[in-house]
Amino acid sequence: MSLATKGAEGTATWVDDRLASSGFVKRSLNKVFPDHWSFMLGEIALYSFVILLLTGTYLTLFYDGSSREVIYNGSYVPLRGIPMSSAYESTLRISFDVRGGLIMRQIHHWAALLFLAAIVVHLMRVFFTGAFRKPRELNWLIGVGLLVLGILEGFAGYSLPDDLLSGTGLRIAYSIALSIPVIGSWAAFLVFGGEFPGHAIIERLYPIHILLVPGVIIGLITFHMGLIWYQKHTQFAGPGRTETNVVGSRLYPAYAAKAGGFFFLVFGVMTALGGFAQINPIWLYGPYDPSKVSAGSQPDWYVGFLDGSTRLMPNWELRTLGHTFSFNVLFPTVILPGILFTALALYPFLEAKFTKDRAYHNLLDRPRDRPVRTGIGAAAISFYILLMIAGGNDIIATIFHLSINEITYTLRTGVLLVPPLVFVFARRACLSLQRADDDLLHHGIESGTIRRLPSGEFVEETVALPEQYAVLLTSLDTPARRALAAGGGHGDSDLATVRPREVQARPRGFFRPKGVQPSGAQHGSTVPELEGAQLENTVD
Amino acid sequence: MSDVSNGPSGNQESVRDRLKSPAGHGEQSGPGDSRGSDLSTSDFQQTDSRTDAAEAVGHGHGQLVEHGTTVLHPGKRVPLDDAAARAAERKVAGLFLLAVVGVVGFVVCFIAVPFDFGTDYSPAYTPLLGLFMTMALVGVGAGAVLWAKTLMVDEEMVQERHPFASEPETRGEAAAILAAGFQDTGLPRRSLLRNSLLLGAGSLAILPVPLLFGLGRFQHKEDALRTTSWKKGVRLVRSDGSPVKLGEVAVGGVETVFPDVPDGNKAADSASLLIRMRPDELVVRESRKDWSVDGHIVYSVVCTHLGCPVKLYEQQTHHLFCPCHQSTFDASREAKVLFGPAARNLPQLAISVDAQGYFIAQGDYSEPVGPSFWERKS
Numbered sequence: 039m040s041l042a043t044k045g046a047e048g049t050a051t052w053v054d055d056r057l058a059s060s061g062f063v064k065r066s067l068n069k070v071f072p073d074h075w076s077f078m079l080g081e082i083a084l085y086s087f088v089i090l091l092l093t094g095t096y097l098t099l100f101y102d103g104s105s106r107e108v109i110y111n112g113s114y115v116p117l118r119g120i121p122m123s124s125a126y127e128s129t130l131r132i133s134f135d136v137r138g139g140l141i142m143r144q145i146h147h148w149a150a151l152l153f154l155a156a157i158v159v160h161l162m163r164v165f166f167t168g169a170f171r172k173p174r175e176l177n178w179l180i181g182v183g184l185l186v187l188g189i190l191e192g193f194a195g196y197s198l199p200d201d202l203l204s205g206t207g208l209r210i211a212y213s214i215a216l217s218i219p220v221i222g223s224w225a226a227f228l229v230f231g232g233e234f235p236g237h238a239i240i241e242r243l244y245p246i247h248i249l250l251v252p253g254v255i256i257g258l259i260t261f262h263m264g265l266i267w268y269q270k271h272t273q274f275a276g277p278g279r280t281e282t283n284v285v286g287s288r289l290y291p292a293y294a295a296k297a298g299g300f301f302f303l304v305f306g307v308m309t310a311l312g313g314f315a316q317i318n319p320i321w322l323y324g325p326y327d328p329s330k331v332s333a334g335s336q337p338d339w340y341v342g343f344l345d346g347s348t349r350l351m352p353n354w355e356l357r358t359l360g361h362t363f364s365f366n367v368l369f370p371t372v373i374l375p376g377i378l379f380t381a382l383a384l385y386p387f388l389e390a391k392f393t394k395d396r397a398y399h400n401l402l403d404r405p406r407d408r409p410v411r412t413g414i415g416a417a418a419i420s421f422y423i424l425l426m427i428a429g430g431n432d433i434i435a436t437i438f439h440l441s442i443n444e445i446t447y448t449l450r451t452g453v454l455l456v457p458p459l460v461f462v463f464a465r466r467a468c469l470s471l472q473r474a475d476d477d478l479l480h481h482g483i484e485s486g487t488i489r490r491l492p493s494g495e496f497v498e499e500t501v502a503l504p505e506q507y508a509v510l511l512t513s514l515d516t517p518a519r520r521a522l523a524a525g526g527g528h529g530d531s532d533l534a535t536v537r538p539r540e541v542q543a544r545p546r547g548f549f550r551p552k553g554v555q556p557s558g559a560q561h562g563s564t565v566p567e568l569e570g571a572q573l574e575n576t577v578d
Numbered sequence: 579m580s581d582v583s584n585g586p587s588g589n590q591e592s593v594r595d596r597l598k599s600p601a602g603h604g605e606q607s608g609p610g611d612s613r614g615s616d617l618s619t620s621d622f623q624q625t626d627s628r629t630d631a632a633e634a635v636g637h638g639h640g641q642l643v644e645h646g647t648t649v650l651h652p653g654k655r656v657p658l659d660d661a662a663a664r665a666a667e668r669k670v671a672g673l674f675l676l677a678v679v680g681v682v683g684f685v686v687c688f689i690a691v692p693f694d695f696g697t698d699y700s701p702a703y704t705p706l707l708g709l710f711m712t713m714a715l716v717g718v719g720a721g722a723v724l725w726a727k728t729l730m731v732d733e734e735m736v737q738e739r740h741p742f743a744s745e746p747e748t749r750g751e752a753a754a755i756l757a758a759g760f761q762d763t764g765l766p767r768r769s770l771l772r773n774s775l776l777l778g779a780g781s782l783a784i785l786p787v788p789l790l791f792g793l794g795r796f797q798h799k800e801d802a803l804r805t806t807s808w809k810k811g812v813r814l815v816r817s818d819g820s821p822v823k824l825g826e827v828a829v830g831g832v833e834t835v836f837p838d839v840p841d842g843n844k845a846a847d848s849a850s851l852l853i854r855m856r857p858d859e860l861v862v863r864e865s866r867k868d869w870s871v872d873g874h875i876v877y878s879v880v881c882t883h884l885g886c887p888v889k890l891y892e893q894q895t896h897h898l899f900c901p902c903h904q905s906t907f908d909a910s911r912e913a914k915v916l917f918g919p920a921a922r923n924l925p926q927l928a929i930s931v932d933a934q935g936y937f938i939a940q941g942d943y944s945e946p947v948g949p950s951f952w953e954r955k956s
Contacts, residue, residue, distance in 0.1 A: 213885040227802075236794075238794075296723055303723070305719070431904065432904060446917075
C-alpha cells in the first residue's frame with residue numbers, strides 16, 4: 039500500500055470517527071449527473087464567479103475606494119500633474135505600477151462580462167427546455183435574483199475606477215433616481231450624499247461591491263447548487279430515461295475530473311482574454327469631470343438593453359399639479375425593467391396556470407415541442423436584441439454612415455412590431471418541426487432504395503429511426519404522438535379510437551399545439567409501413 | 579456481462595414504453611419483474627446497503643428507491659487497449675507538464691520582463707503573463723478532461739429519484755407539531771401578548787429608518803436642485819480659471835465656461851457652454867433679446883434628460899448633441915429639443931459684458947438645470 043493511499047485512508051478514518059461521514063461520502067460520490075453540453079452553461083457562470091472572487095480579492099489589496107482628490111504622479115506620463123480622485127489614481131497604479139495588476143484588472147472585467155453572459159445563456163437553456171417547471175420553480179426564482187444582483191454588482195464595479203465613462207454612468211443613475219415620483223430627489227440625495235456628484239458614492243459603492251452584493255450572491259449560489267443537488271438534475275428524454283430516474287455518470291471520478299478540468303479551461307479562457315484583449319483602458323478616458331463626456335460612450339453589455347430603451351423612448355413628460363412625471367426617463371429605466379424581470383420571475387407560475395400543468399417534470403422539453411413557450415422566448419430575445427442594438431445606435435450610425443434619427447425611428451417601430459412577428463414565426467417553425475418529426479416516426483428515414491413489389495408497385499425502403507432519436511421524438515405528449523407511440527400495429531386506425539375525454543383532459547390550447555395532425559392522415563401512409571418503423575425501433 | 583434492465587413494471591407495455599427501455603443489451607425483463615432481483619444479479623451493481631432496504635420498503639407502497647445507483651450499461655466508448663491507453667496517458671501527461679512550463683514562464687516573465695512604464699517598459703508584459711497563465715491553466719484543465727474522457731471508465735448509470743413531496747402522514751404530523759407548539763405559546767388565546775408582540779417586533783422595522791436618512795444632508799434639497807453657482811456679476815471663466823473676453827471666441831466657436839467662484843469648475847450643475855454665431859442666426863423670443871451679447875449665447879451643458887454634458891456642437895446647423903442618448907437641441911433657437919428623449923430645452927444663462935469687456939452672468943439660471951425631478955413645477 040502506497041503512502042498516499044495510507045494517508046488518505048487515515049484521514050478518512052479520522053474524519054469518519056468524528057462525523058460518521060462515510061455514508062454521506064458514499065452516496066455523494068455515487069450521485070449520478072446527466073450529461074449534456076447545455077448543462078455546462080451554468081457551470082461557466084459559477085466558475086466565472088469564482089474567478090471574480092479570486093481576481094477581485096487581489097485588486098482590493100491595491101484599490102483605494104475614496105473620492106479624495108490627489109494629484110497624479112505615477113508612471114503614466116500623459117496624466118501626470120492632473121487632479122483626480124484617489125479611486126482613479128489607485129486604479130491607474132494597479133494598471134501601471136503593480137506587476138501583474140493590469141492583467142488582474144482585465145481578467146476581472148472579462149470575467150464579469152462572461153459571468154453575466156453565461157447566466158443569460160443558462161437562463162435561456164432553462165427556459166426553452168422547461169427546466170423551471172415543478173418542482174424547480176424555487177431555483178428559477180433564485181436564478182432570476184442572481185441575474186439582477188449580477189447586473190447591480192457589475193454596474194457597481196464598473197463605477198469604481200471613477201473614470202470619465204463610469205462617472206457618466208453614475209450621473210445617469212443619479213438622474214434616473216431623480217425621476218422617481220415622490221421619493222426621487224430624496225433617494226438620489228441619500229444615495230449620493232447630496233447633490234451630484236456628492237462626496238460619498240465611491241466610498242459607498244465599494245463595500246456594496248466587495249462585501250454586500252457578493253455576500254448575497256454567494257448565499258444564493260449556495261442555495262441554488264444545494265437545490266440542484268437535492269432535487270437532482272433534469273435530463274433530456276432518451277433510452278432508459280424516465281421521469282423517475284437520472285441517467286448519467288457518477289460524480290466520482292470521471293464527472294468530477296471533467297468538471298474540475300472545465301473550471302481550469304474557463305479560467306484559461308479568461309486569462310487569455312485578460313492578457314490579449316484590452317478592456318476598459320481607463321487611462322484613455324481620463325478622470326471623471328462632470329463637465330466632460332466622450333462621444334460613443336457605451337456601458338458594459340448587460341446594461342446595453344436599458345441604454346437602448348432609454349434612447350428609443352419618446353420625450354414624454356407630464357407637468358401637472360405642481361409636479362413632473364418624467365415618463366421619458368421613468369418608463370425605459372424603471373418601469374420597463376421592472377415589468378421584464380417580474381414577468382421573468384413569474385413565468386413558471388403563469389405557464390403552470392395557463393396550461394393547468396401541475397405535474398412534476400424531470401424530463402426536459404425540446405423547444406419545438408412547446409411552440410408557444412418557444413415563441414414567447416424568441417419574441418423576448420428579439421425585443422432584447424433590438425434594445426441592445428438601439429443602445430449602440432450612435433456607433434451604428436457612425437460605422438455604416440446612417441442617420442441616427444432614422445435608425446431610432448426604425449427601431450422604435452421595430453420593438454413594437456418585430457417581437458409579435460417573431461412569436462408567430464417561431465411558433466409556426468416549431469409546429470413544422472413537429473410535423474417533420476411525425477413524418478420520421480411514421481416512415482423512418484428515406485433510404486433512397488426503391489423496391490418493386492410483385493404487384494408491380496414501386497415503394498421506397500425506409501430505415502428505422504435510431505433508438506435514441508425515436509425516444510426523443512416520442513417524448514412529446516400529444517394525443518397524436520401518443521397514438522403513434524402506443525399504436526403499435528394499429529397505426530392510423532388507432533387515432534380514431536383515442537377517447538375524446540382523454541384528449542380533453544390533456545392541457546391544450548394556447549400553450550399546446552392544436553394544429554398538429556398526425557402526419558399519417560395527411561400522407562396516407564399504410565399500416566404495415568408504420569408498424570415496421572415502430573417495431574424496428576423497439577427490437578430488444 | 580449481464581445487463582440491468584430498467585423496464586417499467588407496468589402491465590400494459592406499449593410501443594412507447596418499449597421505446598423508452600434500453601435496447602440491444604441482452605434480454606428484456608418482462609412486465610412486473612422485480613427490479614430488486616435484477617440488481618442482485620448484476621456484475622456492476624453499485625448499490626449501497628440502504629438501497630436494498632429501501633427497495634423492499636419501496637415495493638410496499640410503490641414508491642421510488644432512494645440513492646440506488648446501478649450501472650445501466652458501460653457507456654458508448656470502447657475501452658482502450660494497452661498501447662492506446664499508454665498513448666493517451668502520454669498526451670495527458672504532456673498537458674500536465676505544459677502547465678509546469680506555463681507556471682515557469684509566468685514567474686520568469688513576471689520578474690524579468692521590464693515593467694517600468696515610461697522608462698523601461700515592454701508592451702508584451704501583460705500579453706506574456708496572459709500567455710503563460712493560460713498555458714498553465716489550460717494545461718491542467720485540458721489534461722484533466724482528456725484524462726477523464728480517455729482513461730477513466732465510461733459508464734452510464736441510472737439512479738432513481740426520491741419523491742419530491744413528503745408522505746401525507748409526515749406532512750400531517752409536521753403540521754400537528756406546528757399547531758400544537760403554537761397553542762403552547764399561548765398566542766392564540768392571549769391577545770395582549772400577541773398584539774404587544776406584533777407592535778414591539780413591528781416597531782423594530784422603524785429603527786433603521788433614521789439611519790437611512792443619515793446617509794445624506796437633505797435640508798435644502800429643493801434649493802440644491804433649483805440653483806447653481808451662478809450669481810449676478812460673476813465672470814464666465816474657462817476650466818483653467820481664465821475669464822472670457824468679448825471677441826476672444828470666433829464666430830462658430832464654443833467655449834466651456836464655469837462661474838468664477840471657488841470650486842466653480844467642480845460644481846456639476848454649473849458647467850455651461852458659450853457659443854458664438856452670427857447675430858442674425860440667433861432666433862430668440864423678445865424677452866430674451868438682452869440675454870445674449872452680439873451673437874454670444876450661453877446654455878447649461880447639463881442635459882435635461884439624464885444630465886450628460888451636451889457639448890457636441892455642430893457649427894453649420896447649430897445643433898447641440900448629447901452623446902449619451904442622442905437628444906439634439908437647436909442652439910440658434912433657445913436650445914429647443916429637435917430629437918431624442920429629452921423633454922425640455924437646455925436652460926439659457928443671461929449674460930452681459932462688464933466694464934473690462936469680460937462676460938458676466940446677469941444672475942442664476944431662471945429655471946432648474948438638468949434632469950427633471952418630482953418637485954419641479956414646470
